[in-house]
Amino acid sequence: MNTNTISTRIQPSLQAASLGRTVTLWVIIVGALYITASRLTDEHLVDLMFQIMLAASLAGAWNIVGGFGGQIALGHAAFFGIGAYTSTILFQHYHLTPWIGMLAGALFAALLATLIGAVTLRLRGPFFAMTTVAFTELVRIIVKNWDSLTGGTRGLWIPWEPNPWNFSFSDRNSYLLVAVTLAVLVFSTTAIMAKTKLGFLLNALREDADAARSVGVKATRARLISFAISAAFVALGGTLYAQYSLSIDPTSVLSFDISIQMALMSAVGGLGTVIGPALGAIAAVTSSSLLRGWFGGELGALHLLLYGVLFILVMLYARGGLLGMAINVKKRLTRRFGQGQSDV
Amino acid sequence: MDIFLQLLLSGLLLGGVYGLLSLGLTLVFGVTRIVNFAHGEFVMLGMYLTYFLWQLGFDPYLAAPVVFFACFAVGVVTQHLLLRKTLTMPHLVQVFVTLGISVVMQAGAQLLFTSNFYFVRPSYGNAMVEIGNIRLPLTTIIAAVLALIGTALVHLFLKKTHTGAAIRATAQDPYAANVVGIEIKTVYAVTFGVGIGCAGLAGALLAPIYPVYPTVGLAYSLISFVVVVLGGLGSLPGALIGGLVVGLLETFSAYYISPEAKEATYFTIFIIVLLLRPAGLLGLRGSETMGANH
Amino acid sequence: MEIDRRTLLQAAGLTLGAAALGAPALAQSSREPLRIGMLFPRTGDLALLGIAQANGALIAIDMANDAGGINGRKIEVVNADAPTPNAAVSEATRLISSENVKILVGSYASAIASSVVGVAERSDIIHWEVGAIADSLTQRGFKNVFRTCATAGQTGQVGFDFALNYLFPKLSLTEKTAKIALVHEDSEFGSTVAKSLTARANELGLSFATYAYAKDTNDLSPVVLKVRDAGTDVLLSVQYINDAVLFWRQARQLGLNVKAHIGLGAGHFQDSFPKAVGADADGVFISGPPLDLNPAGLTSEGAALAEQFYSRYQKKFGEKASSVAMLGFAGTIMLTHFVLPNVKDPDSSEAIRAAALAVDKPVGSTPAGWGVKFNPPGPNGGQNERSFWIIRQWQSGVLQTIYPEQLAAVKPIMLPLPEWANR
Structure with missing residues (x-):
């Protein structure tokens, strides 16, 4: 019970569900997201949905390393910042469209992640965590001091001249559509991963690193590939954030807090599950937005306090997160009433 | 020459302060194998407690023992309520629970005390010790000296007392310790209590030097990580030596290279150490690859 | 509450609709x-x-x-x-x-x-x-x-103007011989001020040195020693409260004696500053938002x-x-x-x-002493060109306006700042 995380409990039910049904469900959800994203007119709701989609993408990407791989990565802000800065710098210095800059940022982040993954192979648990924290600090310090390229602590602004070719839109819905696309990409990748060899290798690594390591090269490769994919997705999110907010600086895209948020949302939603991080993101973004709106900020820290408590409780008592709880409730209901089938 | 000596002594004192900051972190890790990501927040707690006691008329150094025991109690309770359950769980859970504690403590401090800066200002706050042309602040000297004494006391406690022996036995092999009848749960609770007590004590001794505010802990956590990884996670003398190395590096690089260079200097060294000799200068080789439940 | 807002919104929408149709909506909208x-x-x-x-x-x-x-x-x-x-x-x-x-x-x-x-x-x-x-x-x-x-760049400018035009004659310093130093944290604020002041100092051919550091630092003694050993006459600083207090304490501890200190940042004008350093705050000048101006x-x-x-x-x-x-x-x-x-x-x-x-209002029209005239769209468009920062000084734990002179309420004290040994 203790060492089994939720994914091993969910895996069989996923397999039990026919592939066709899962795909159909997936298509329906994605379709609904796109329709909502393009039809929504209230700008505030569009913004809220954008924040949720971005947060879900980040949490989902983090989950690949932290949830499936069980590695305590606390430095994903570095990749977020690298994505944001790479596309913005390429646009400002070489007039390269952020669409391509975004890919360049993702590639750069993936390469760095592979490098870090390779040199930290021997490090476990907290040591790995501290290395990733220190790595992010180094990136932040470099960005802060490389004034001519990054604008130092003053940061960079992205001009707002609506032109779809330059990833700049006159309406918010277009940004939202990009965010939905990113989220769909992230979660489709995790869903596929969970069902393929990569996912099983990661799972094995997490459950028993020593045994998996004795399998050798494959496990190492799985670890590096997952780290690279995760970093690339987070970097894409970084560019999206930069284009949407129109300004970036070391505090807004490279702070420790961002790394923590990704891990927090992923864990509260359900570590190592496919859609858990999305649930975590929905819960985090809506609750903070609602509390801010209700209390006009009087009790802003209360939100963090509640969230921290919830986080601890989830870690101690319900490591399946919100998703795990939902499944448990459903299972219990099913058992009691003896009907319905369990599929996620 | 004066400048060199001044920098040397300032750096050593700063290093002593860092050693003091890191003592609790390394102790907790050495025994329970938990890296406490809320370490800096417990230092913050110690600073707030000292501030309020000072407001009530206590001298900060008289308040220090009170703060130590208060934090000891907080540590035991925290361990009992939250961390006890995580001992058999993966690292991820341990790290995340301590991260959760740090989030809660930060938010709590902000709700209770607002984001104001508080300063503890004893009458001797500006007192100096002068040796020739070299000038050193009294408060920093006290903090550094007490760091030495604290390390020695904890060391003695581990070596000379019954509880200490039990703690050491547990640190070496919890299963064997259990077999010979050591109540591991109590050992862990006491260790965590002492560790948090040390963090609180560090806070009390830092309070006359630095202001306290809700987010002050993060910087202290980061420095402590650098220090203990450098010295060797789990090693008491390692924390002190790591602290001195970081303190000297910071002071000299700030003067001879640039004040901005010092952060980059120590994070680079941190990463290099982690990569080349993750066990640190004095740590047990191989501890970085220790399995989940040891 | 929520419903109230919604009805309100609908009402607003109706009004706008009416206006668009050319209805005489002025009377109605004046109540909105x-x-x-x-x-x-x-x-x-x-x-x-x-x-x-x-x-x-x-x-x-x-x-x-x-x-x-x-x-x-x-x-x-x-x-x-x-x-x-x-x-x-x-x-x-x-x-x-x-x-x-x-x-x-x-x-x-x-x-x-x-x-x-x-x-x-x-x-x-x-x-x-x-x-x-x-x-x-x-x-x-x-x-x-x-x-x-006014802007961050201007805060540095007023500090400079004040030092050159006001302090130099009173301290018997000349532009050729005086040593000026700027100590600043390296966030956006600090680095902006440093940039604009360095440019200005080069123009004027002054002896001007800058020292940057990260604001959450635990020790500023290397910086203090450098400034001390450079024989600095006039010190400018951009600091937040945390580092402002640490710096000024260590300045006393290490015997950094300057003739004048002008805090250009957010740290020095807060009440926390004298709270933290006590009477040592007295004599320090700050550049900042106007307050307590001479009504004249x-x-x-x-x-x-x-x-x-x-x-x-x-x-x-x-x-x-x-x-x-x-x-x-x-x-x-x-x-x-x-x-x-x-x-x-x-x-x-x-x-x-x-x-x-x-709008075109002369300087002095607002309670901050500023005028109102916004730059037209273009470079620095939308910036009020008639706003400025003023210089105040801590005197017995209270800030007093010193400069510009027509807005000054009192005379400066402690010129030059006494050496620490004599305070």
């Missing part, structure tokens, strides 16, 4: 309140001063409403909290789309402001900045951004507004207004007193923009 969003950091690290600034702004709104509103329309304030840039984007969007505000007033901090202006520009809503000082804010070519206060230096209109502000603030919040609150008030009163009354249709950002650009 004018909604202004007040976006400030009210939680988190920036909350302390963010709230003070919002309170100052609120006094300006109260005054307008007590005088019957803007051309008969009351102002309704919608408050929002923007503790981080990310939250600021969300809240600005909410105010504009859900709360239907026509003008955003904010935002104390540059990091917050720089993300809000993007939202305002997109939605074609005026952002009226009263407190964020990053120079970049008005350099992005946004047409909807107006800034009432203001126009009669400006003096009257100032008097109202101080008494209303004291009454409403039970404490003396701070300079950060003054920024909030002075900026907002420009909007409610000089701009909005001349706007025919306050629901149109075009009309507000035109009215703002048309």
Whole structure:
């Protein structure tokens, strides 16, 4: 019970569900997201949905390393910042469209992640965590001091001249559509991963690193590939954030807090599950937005306090997160009433 | 020459302060194998407690023992309520629970005390010790000296007392310790209590030097990580030596290279150490690859 | 509450519809309140001063409403909290789309402001900045951004002008021989000031050295020693409260004796500074937002507004207004007193923009001593070119206005600063 995380409990039910049904469900959800994203007119709701989609993408990407791989990565802000800065710098210095800059940022982040993954192979648990924290600090310090390229602590602004070719839109819905696309990409990748060899290798690594390591090269490769994919997705999110907010600086895209948020949302939603991080993101973004709106900020820290408590409780008592709880409730209901089938 | 000596002594004192900051972190890790990501927040707690006691008329150094025991109690309770359950769980859970504690403590401090800066200002706050042309602040000297004494006391406690022996036995092999009848749960609770007590004590001794505010802990956590990884996670003398190395590096690089260079200097060294000799200068080789439940 | 808002929105929508149809809606719309969003950091690290600034702004709104509103329309304030840039984007969007505000007033901090202006520009809503000082804010070519206060670059300039024109003669220093040093934290604020001052010093051919450091540092003794050993005469600094206190304590400890110290940053003008260093604060000059000006230096209109502000603030919040609150008030009163009354249709950002650009008030017209004249669109468009910072000095734990001289209330003390050994 203790060492089994939720994914091993969910895996069989996923397999039990026919592939066709899962795909159909997936298509329906994605379709609904796109329709909502393009039809929504209230700008505030569009913004809220954008924040949720971005947060879900980040949490989902983090989950690949932290949830499936069980590695305590606390430095994903570095990749977020690298994505944001790479596309913005390429646009400002070489007039390269952020669409391509975004890919360049993702590639750069993936390469760095592979490098870090390779040199930290021997490090476990907290040591790995501290290395990733220190790595992010180094990136932040470099960005802060490389004034001519990054604008130092003053940061960079992205001009707002609506032109779809330059990833700049006159309406918010277009940004939202990009965010939905990113989220769909992230979660489709995790869903596929969970069902393929990569996912099983990661799972094995997490459950028993020593045994998996004795399998050798494959496990190492799985670890590096997952780290690279995760970093690339987070970097894409970084560019999206930069284009949407129109300004970036070391505090807004490279702070420790961002790394923590990704891990927090992923864990509260359900570590190592496919859609858990999305649930975590929905819960985090809506609750903070609602509390801010209700209390006009009087009790802003209360939100963090509640969230921290919830986080601890989830870690101690319900490591399946919100998703795990939902499944448990459903299972219990099913058992009691003896009907319905369990599929996620 | 004066400048060199001044920098040397300032750096050593700063290093002593860092050693003091890191003592609790390394102790907790050495025994329970938990890296406490809320370490800096417990230092913050110690600073707030000292501030309020000072407001009530206590001298900060008289308040220090009170703060130590208060934090000891907080540590035991925290361990009992939250961390006890995580001992058999993966690292991820341990790290995340301590991260959760740090989030809660930060938010709590902000709700209770607002984001104001508080300063503890004893009458001797500006007192100096002068040796020739070299000038050193009294408060920093006290903090550094007490760091030495604290390390020695904890060391003695581990070596000379019954509880200490039990703690050491547990640190070496919890299963064997259990077999010979050591109540591991109590050992862990006491260790965590002492560790948090040390963090609180560090806070009390830092309070006359630095202001306290809700987010002050993060910087202290980061420095402590650098220090203990450098010295060797789990090693008491390692924390002190790591602290001195970081303190000297910071002071000299700030003067001879640039004040901005010092952060980059120590994070680079941190990463290099982690990569080349993750066990640190004095740590047990191989501890970085220790399995989940040891 | 929610329902109230919705009906209100619907009502507003109806009015607009009627106006579009050419109906004589003026009489009706004059009863509709004018909604202004007040976006400030009210939680988190920036909350302390963010709230003070919002309170100052609120006094300006109260005054307008007590005088019957803007051309008969009351102002309704919608408050929002923007503790981080990310939250600021969300809240600005909410105010504009859900709360239907026509003008955003904010935002104390540059990091917050720089993300809000993007939202305002997109939605074609005026952002009226009263407190964020990053120079970049008005350099992005946004047409909807107006800034009432002076900028970070200017804070360095006034410090320099004060040192050269005022202090040098009194301290018997000359431009050729005097050694000036700038110590600054390396965030946006500090590095902006350093950049503009270095350029200026090179122009004037001064002996000028800069020392940067990260603001969450635990030890500034290497910096103090460098400044000391360079034989610095006049020290300028850009520091937050944390490092300002650490630096000044270590300056005493290590015997850094300068003839004058001018704090250009956010650290030195807060009450926490004398609280933390006690009497050592005395004699330190600060450059910052105007407060407690000599009424003789203001126009009669400006003096009257100032008097109202101080008494209303004291009454409403039970404490003396701070300079950060003054920024909030002075900026907002420009909007409610000089701009909005001349706007025919306050629901149109075009009309507000035109009215703002048309205002032309001489220096001294506002309680902060500033005039009102916004730069036309273009380089630094929307910046009030008649705002400036002033120099004050800590005297017995209280800040007193020293410079510019026509606004000065008292004479400077401790010129030069006595050596630490004699204090």
